[in-house]
Amino acid sequence: MEWKLFADLAERAGDRRVSVDAGPGETVGDALEALLADRPALRERVLDEDGDLRSEINVLRNGGDVRADGGLETELEDGDELALFPPVSGG
Structure with missing residues (x-):
């Protein structure tokens, strides 16, 4: 399974993608x-x-927020895409 990491999370992990x-x-x-x-600097x-x-941390599975779909107990399926986002701001 692979995680896509964004913004400062990718910086802390040392990579934008982590298997x-x-x-x-x-x-x-x-x-x-x-x-x-694997990447304790993220903890x-x-x-x-x-x-x-x-x-404030967003966990996505296939583009959807896991909090709306079973939370961290959501069961993984083959081909799932996981992503971790920090808070997003902009203007």
């Missing part, structure tokens, strides 16, 4: 844990002090 050992039948949360284990930016996903 992790997660696949169909596992969850988005499993894939996120694999990402954070503090992505998780709060209780180990929960920070409210």
